Amino acid sequence: MSQVLDAPPRPAAAQQPAPTPAELAARHGLSVSNARPSLPVYIRQLWARRHFISAFATAKLTSQYSQAKLGQIWQVMTPLLNAAVYYLIFGLLMGTSRGVPDYIPFLVTGVFVFTFTQSSVLVGTRAISGNLGLVRALHFPRAALPVAFCLQQLQQLLFSMTALVVILFAFGIPLSASWLLVLPVLALQFVFNTGLAMIMARIGSKVPDIAQLMPFVLRTWMYTSGVMFSLDQMLKGHDVPHLVRAALECNPAAVYLDLMRFALIDSFHANHLPPHVWAWALGWALLAGVGGFIYFWKAEETYGRG
Known part of the structure; x- marks a missing residue:
C-alpha cells in the first residue's frame, strides 16, 4: 500500500499543438478566396471576360449623359467647348497661334487627343475604389475594370x-x-492609357485621396505637352537646356499629339516631329502597358479588402 502511494506520478501525455489555419485548409481541401492566379492564367481569364468588358464600357458610355437633355451630344460639345476656351485665352489673348499653320485644327486635335489620356487616368484612379460593391460581389479579374473604363474613353473619342x-x-x-x-x-495611345490607368487604379484603391490630386497633376501635364501651342515654336529662340528640351519632346502625351497632328493635318510636316518619334510612341506604350498590367496584377488579391 505504501509502495503505491509513494510511486511517482505518471507524466501527463504531451499535448499536440493545435493545427494552423493553413494546415486545416490543406486537410479539408480549401483554398484562399480570390487568390492571385499566375500571370498566364490571369491573362486568359481577362480574355474570357472580353464580352463583359465591351458591354460594360458601352453601358457606361450610354449612361454618362442619360440625365442631360442633349444626351450624347455632350460627348462632342464638351471637348469643343474646351477648345473654344483655349483658343480665346491662348490663341487670341496670348498669341500662341502665331507661326502655327491651321491653328484651330491644330488646337482641336490636341484637345481631343489629350482629353483621351486625361479622362483615362481620371477614371482609372477610381476604377477600384469607386466600384467596391461590384468588386466585392463578383469574382472576376479586377483588371477588367480599368480596361473597360479606358475602352469607354476610346469609344467617346471615336x-x-x-x-x-x-x-x-x-x-x-x-x-x-x-x-x-x-x-x-x-x-499605341490606348495601350499607354490603359497601363497608366491600371497603375493609378492600384494606387487609388489604397489611397483614395489621390483622386483629388490628379486633376492638378494632369493640368500641369497638359501645359507641358503642347496642347494649346507648338512646343517647337515656344522653344525657338530660347536658351533651353538640352535635357529640358529632350524631356518636353519625349513627353508621352506630346509624342501622341504630334503623331496625330502629323496624320491629320497636312501642314504639320515630318520636320515638326521629334527624332525617333515612332520608337518613343511604341516604347511608352510597352513600358506603361506591360509594366502597368503587371503592377496591377501583383495586388489582385487585395482589391476590395479592408
Missing part, C-alpha cells in the same frame, strides 16, 4: 472625332492617305 473631321474639312484640309496613321497612333 464618337467625338466626327466633329474633328468636320473641322478639318471646314478649314480646307483634304482627306489623305496619312489619315490611316490614326489607327496605329490610337492603338
Whole structure:
C-alpha cells in the first residue's frame, strides 16, 4: 500500500499543438478566396471576360449623359467647348497661334487627343475604389475594370472625332492617305492609357485621396505637352537646356499629339516631329502597358479588402 502511494506520478501525455489555419485548409481541401492566379492564367481569364468588358464600357458610355437633355451630344460639345476656351485665352489673348499653320485644327486635335489620356487616368484612379460593391460581389479579374473604363474613353473619342473631321474639312484640309496613321497612333495611345490607368487604379484603391490630386497633376501635364501651342515654336529662340528640351519632346502625351497632328493635318510636316518619334510612341506604350498590367496584377488579391 505504501509502495503505491509513494510511486511517482505518471507524466501527463504531451499535448499536440493545435493545427494552423493553413494546415486545416490543406486537410479539408480549401483554398484562399480570390487568390492571385499566375500571370498566364490571369491573362486568359481577362480574355474570357472580353464580352463583359465591351458591354460594360458601352453601358457606361450610354449612361454618362442619360440625365442631360442633349444626351450624347455632350460627348462632342464638351471637348469643343474646351477648345473654344483655349483658343480665346491662348490663341487670341496670348498669341500662341502665331507661326502655327491651321491653328484651330491644330488646337482641336490636341484637345481631343489629350482629353483621351486625361479622362483615362481620371477614371482609372477610381476604377477600384469607386466600384467596391461590384468588386466585392463578383469574382472576376479586377483588371477588367480599368480596361473597360479606358475602352469607354476610346469609344467617346471615336464618337467625338466626327466633329474633328468636320473641322478639318471646314478649314480646307483634304482627306489623305496619312489619315490611316490614326489607327496605329490610337492603338499605341490606348495601350499607354490603359497601363497608366491600371497603375493609378492600384494606387487609388489604397489611397483614395489621390483622386483629388490628379486633376492638378494632369493640368500641369497638359501645359507641358503642347496642347494649346507648338512646343517647337515656344522653344525657338530660347536658351533651353538640352535635357529640358529632350524631356518636353519625349513627353508621352506630346509624342501622341504630334503623331496625330502629323496624320491629320497636312501642314504639320515630318520636320515638326521629334527624332525617333515612332520608337518613343511604341516604347511608352510597352513600358506603361506591360509594366502597368503587371503592377496591377501583383495586388489582385487585395482589391476590395479592408
